[in-house]
Amino acid sequence: MKRVDIIIIGFGTVGRGLATIIRKNGSLARDRFGVDIRIVGIADLRGSMMDSDGLDIDDALEWKCEISPVNSIELISKGEYDLMVETTPSDVTTGEPAFTHIKTALNLGKAVVTSNKGPIALYYRELMELSERTGSPFRFEASVGGAMPIINLIRDNLAGNQILGIKGIFNGTCNYILTRMAEEGLPYEYVLSEAQSLGIAEADPSYDVDGIDTAEKLTILANAVMGMDIAYHDVSVEGIRRITPDTLKLALDKGYVVKLIGEAVNGKIEVAPRLVPRDHPFALMRGTLNIAEITTDLSGPITVMGRGAGAIEAASAIFSDIISIYRSEQ
Amino acid sequence: MKRVDIIIIGFGTVGRGLATIIRKNGSLARDRFGVDIRIVGIADLRGSMMDSDGLDIDDALEWKCEISPVNSIELISKGEYDLMVETTPSDVTTGEPAFTHIKTALNLGKAVVTSNKGPIALYYRELMELSERTGSPFRFEASVGGAMPIINLIRDNLAGNQILGIKGIFNGTCNYILTRMAEEGLPYEYVLSEAQSLGIAEADPSYDVDGIDTAEKLTILANAVMGMDIAYHDVSVEGIRRITPDTLKLALDKGYVVKLIGEAVNGKIEVAPRLVPRDHPFALMRGTLNIAEITTDLSGPITVMGRGAGAIEAASAIFSDIISIYRSEQ
Numbered sequence: 001m002k003r004v005d006i007i008i009i010g011f012g013t014v015g016r017g018l019a020t021i022i023r024k025n026g027s028l029a030r031d032r033f034g035v036d037i038r039i040v041g042i043a044d045l046r047g048s049m050m051d052s053d054g055l056d057i058d059d060a061l062e063w064k065c066e067i068s069p070v071n072s073i074e075l076i077s078k079g080e081y082d083l084m085v086e087t088t089p090s091d092v093t094t095g096e097p098a099f100t101h102i103k104t105a106l107n108l109g110k111a112v113v114t115s116n117k118g119p120i121a122l123y124y125r126e127l128m129e130l131s132e133r134t135g136s137p138f139r140f141e142a143s144v145g146g147a148m149p150i151i152n153l154i155r156d157n158l159a160g161n162q163i164l165g166i167k168g169i170f171n172g173t174c175n176y177i178l179t180r181m182a183e184e185g186l187p188y189e190y191v192l193s194e195a196q197s198l199g200i201a202e203a204d205p206s207y208d209v210d211g212i213d214t215a216e217k218l219t220i221l222a223n224a225v226m227g228m229d230i231a232y233h234d235v236s237v238e239g240i241r242r243i244t245p246d247t248l249k250l251a252l253d254k255g256y257v258v259k260l261i262g263e264a265v266n267g268k269i270e271v272a273p274r275l276v277p278r279d280h281p282f283a284l285m286r287g288t289l290n291i292a293e294i295t296t297d298l299s300g301p302i303t304v305m306g307r308g309a310g311a312i313e314a315a316s317a318i319f320s321d322i323i324s325i326y327r328s329e330q
Numbered sequence: 331m332k333r334v335d336i337i338i339i340g341f342g343t344v345g346r347g348l349a350t351i352i353r354k355n356g357s358l359a360r361d362r363f364g365v366d367i368r369i370v371g372i373a374d375l376r377g378s379m380m381d382s383d384g385l386d387i388d389d390a391l392e393w394k395c396e397i398s399p400v401n402s403i404e405l406i407s408k409g410e411y412d413l414m415v416e417t418t419p420s421d422v423t424t425g426e427p428a429f430t431h432i433k434t435a436l437n438l439g440k441a442v443v444t445s446n447k448g449p450i451a452l453y454y455r456e457l458m459e460l461s462e463r464t465g466s467p468f469r470f471e472a473s474v475g476g477a478m479p480i481i482n483l484i485r486d487n488l489a490g491n492q493i494l495g496i497k498g499i500f501n502g503t504c505n506y507i508l509t510r511m512a513e514e515g516l517p518y519e520y521v522l523s524e525a526q527s528l529g530i531a532e533a534d535p536s537y538d539v540d541g542i543d544t545a546e547k548l549t550i551l552a553n554a555v556m557g558m559d560i561a562y563h564d565v566s567v568e569g570i571r572r573i574t575p576d577t578l579k580l581a582l583d584k585g586y587v588v589k590l591i592g593e594a595v596n597g598k599i600e601v602a603p604r605l606v607p608r609d610h611p612f613a614l615m616r617g618t619l620n621i622a623e624i625t626t627d628l629s630g631p632i633t634v635m636g637r638g639a640g641a642i643e644a645a646s647a648i649f650s651d652i653i654s655i656y657r658s659e660q
Contacts, residue, residue, distance in 0.1 A: 028492065153483060157654075324489055
């Protein structure tokens with residue numbers, strides 16, 4: 001049995017989701033893979049909770065453990081853990097504070113698992129080189145597509161293939177808005193405010209509706225599994241603000257739906273609304289479902305779909321990443 | 331660089347496909363994963379070709395290397411290799427000769443990769459126990475769904491999940507026949523003989539149309555990734571022989587198509603024709619495409635699709651299995 005002491009930095013929905021999963025499926029990780037995961041530290045803006053024997057998860061979820069003023073970076077720098085999980089909200093233009101957190105942990109030789117897109121979309125090469133130099137495992141399956149398997153799938157299961165292209169729907173907010181507009185003939189502004197009131201879109205929706213989120217995810221995929229070397233500023237991005245109900249109706253009359261599609265192929269990345277035939281799998285995607293079609297040289301096209309958003313879904317990808325680093329059975 | 335000497339037992343379309351892939355993408359395996367794969371022996375009913383320095387693949391594909399009367403089991407028993415690839419046609423009721431080949435190699439401590447369903451559907455527990463006892467890796471991604479990733483996907487990428495159910499379309503022949511019957515209103519017997527003349531169905535089509543192939547694949551999945559312990563004789567199987575064009579038309583009028591669906595859930599496995607709503611991803615599957623919906627406790631439903639048949643597709647899964655056993659970079 002391998003004991004793995006983890007700290008969780010950022011204890012919002014994803015961090016809390018991970019704690020819940022460890023409570024629920026921790027015995028599965030022990031019995032099936034010989035990995036005994038204990039949470040020895042949790043930190044966010046409220047301070048931190050620490051216990052080298054493992055925090056009581058029920059108490060931790062309610063912040064009922066003893067709270068210390070030690071902040072995130074101090075907890076990371078103490079180095080009293082095997083693996084750091086980074087789930088803070090990160091700034092799209094700087095990748096901070098996640099970028100500093102991840103560098104600090106990797107420099108200490110600690111393993112890192114994150115759901116954070118920002119630092120990877122901005123500094124993929126730098127972080128991978130640091131991971132290799134220090135021999136510290138670094139995984140980020142949850143950063144693209146939530147529970148939809150894609151990064152490890154391509155790296156492990158499709159290892160013998162050249163990846164020729166990746167194309168898909170990676171943003172549930174845009175998908176919801178476009179679907180509602182098409183089905184009800186409603187204007188963009190109306191559906192957006194409806195989505196905002198339902199919590200599907202943020203108060204400032206630009207990150208989603210302007211295609212930035214999709215561009216970040218594609219940048220990560222291009223760098224991590226297609227051998228490209230780009231920053232997300234290089235991506236050509238067009239969002240969905242200018243789509244009208246008339247456009248959608250015209251498309252539907254011709255047998256098409258409009259989806260915000262991200263595509264990486266031949267060293268080029270584009271995010272834009274595109275016409276999709278109604279009998280194509282992309283046309284069936286609703287709500288928070290993500291879908292990706294991976295074009296390979298040997299295996300032909302491989303398509304995956306799964307829930308692209310949700311705290312438990314992202315946390316489940318983090319949980320599987322932790323197991324895969326330490327599992328004894330191959 | 332890790333040199334890996336392999337032997338290929340059974341040099342039909344899949345075995346030859348693998349040799350072609352090693353010729354084409356062997357440098358990718360070396361450069362990206364540090365795995366140098368050489369074919370040191372090939373055997374089928376014609377005899378064998380051997381070279382401890384690695385056979386010339388172009389010559390081997392044309393049986394132009396020196397041919398020895400050493401047969402498959404003799405080549406396997408000599409033990410002058412690291413890994414055996416087993417791609418002989420296997421008997422559905424005995425799993426032979428593949429079963430004996432695999433046991434012999436595992437007993438010698440050799441790694442085994444196979445696309446052969448028979449021995450795994452019949453003797454999964456025995457082979458896994460042998461693999462564990464002798465410390466010999468044993469992989470069989472290609473046995474289910476061709477290039478569609480599923481076994482390693484669940485074991486690795488979804489490691490933290492309980493698998494609650496698997497449901498899908500796993501047989502391209504049935505899929506072709508049902509699609510043609512529905513679209514053209516043609517009777518079963520007519521479309522079957524058409525499929526036979528196109529090489530899509532065998533002269534004796536019972537293995538496909540009676541659902542045996544689907545049942546074997548589900549048995550492998552149930553045992554390998556759902557923790558069940560069943561033989562394929564336990565599966566409830568109904569094929570597609572009794573489907574009429576009238577049934578299909580009636581279904582279509584109500585918004586459904588008929589597909590041969592295999593489902594494993596709650597310890598029970600069933601193969602039967604089922605109604606599928608026209609806007610469900612299963613309804614879009616054509617030709618040799620396979621699709622599987624995996625229900626998990628944490629990640630929700632995950633769907634994968636890919637080419638379920640084809641020599642290069644199956645060989646690509648074998649190639650990725652070989653790399654994953656020996657890769658140095660994780």
